[in-house]
Amino acid sequence: MSLPRSTMPVARRTLLRALGGGALLGGLAGCGVPAAYVAPGDRAAADVSGSDKRLTWANWPLYIDTDDDDTTERPTLRAFGKQTGISVDYVEEINDNDEFFGKISPALMNHQSTGRDLIVISDWMCARFVRLGWVQEMDRARQPRVAKYLDPLLRSPAFDPGRMFTVPWQSGITGIAYDRRRLGREIRQVSDLWADDLKGRVTLLSGLDESFALLMQGNGVDVTRWTADDFHTVCDQVEKYVHQGRIRRFTGNDYTKDLVSGDVLACQAYSGDVIQLQADNPDIRFVVPESGAELWSDSLMIPNLARHKANAERLIDFYYDPEVAAELAAWVNYVCPVPAAQEVLAASDDEDTAALAENPLIFPDATMRKRLAIARDITSGERVEFAKRWNTIVGL
16 A cells, blocks of 8 residues: 655644634623524434535645645545545635634524535634534444544543544644754753743744643643633743743744744644654654643534535545545644554555654654643633633733
């Protein structure tokens, strides 16, 4: 088996905009405004999957395998169509979680169809959709591969126990990246970022949902059950480091430019980005601190009133076939939610592809897995207050 490798994956974790659409709706829900919630009995539309062999899927750019000679061709989607007879209208329209939330929330809160049968957004945003009743429970009878192969670490986040409303598309780790040659030493802990030789040459992620868990873990907090006090402790610490000039700036995904140029020696980073940076500079290291790091996912969901629910469930299950998951992992280079795909990659005839099976940033080893945790999400009641404080520190 020989699989292609992606040359242009981009991080899916994105900036939380200052009190954007998601925070606004969180504020309404926190004030007891019930209008946005959709009861279970009002979520389903008549499913025409049996007679209409198609579905519409909204995803992020560059988040699926493409053909070497024609980037508009997606081999795994082509294989799905050939196997099932179902055609997929694949739309790369998601560039930011909050932006997409604002795009489809009017339809969902007004009990209207979004025109999409399947969407992929980050789990912290998925939590809002689940709480608001904006997505449909999946039928696991149509998803035996999901039931069998989904990584145990990802099976039961606090916002969706048992993953009945969401299924991970790809996962990743928020940890620390640093340039070993330029720094001249190892980094093992979050606290190492505040050493004198790194003053002014460290960046943190600007997005609230992207940044807080790793910093709390550095304080020894169990992020599956963190408290408001834990959050404010982190804010107090970051404020202090800003005033001391230890943090160069807060970034979105552009932190990679600073690390490559040498302007920054260490930074909060996503595992998928670092794999690509290491291809050009093997001195760039990624650390899952001994205190732990956040395991996150971007997940598939079926929005309310989708007309092709069964087709969407079938597509999700297709991507949990280890052979298909391996092909996808070889392209996007994120943490694969199907551990069984590791054996498929290891058996590849292509040396570079087989090497991916040994990459702990795609298939975390046992030591790393013990350090990973899924942070509990920020509730609607917490979001406005927390976002206001964090965004003031960050300068949003």
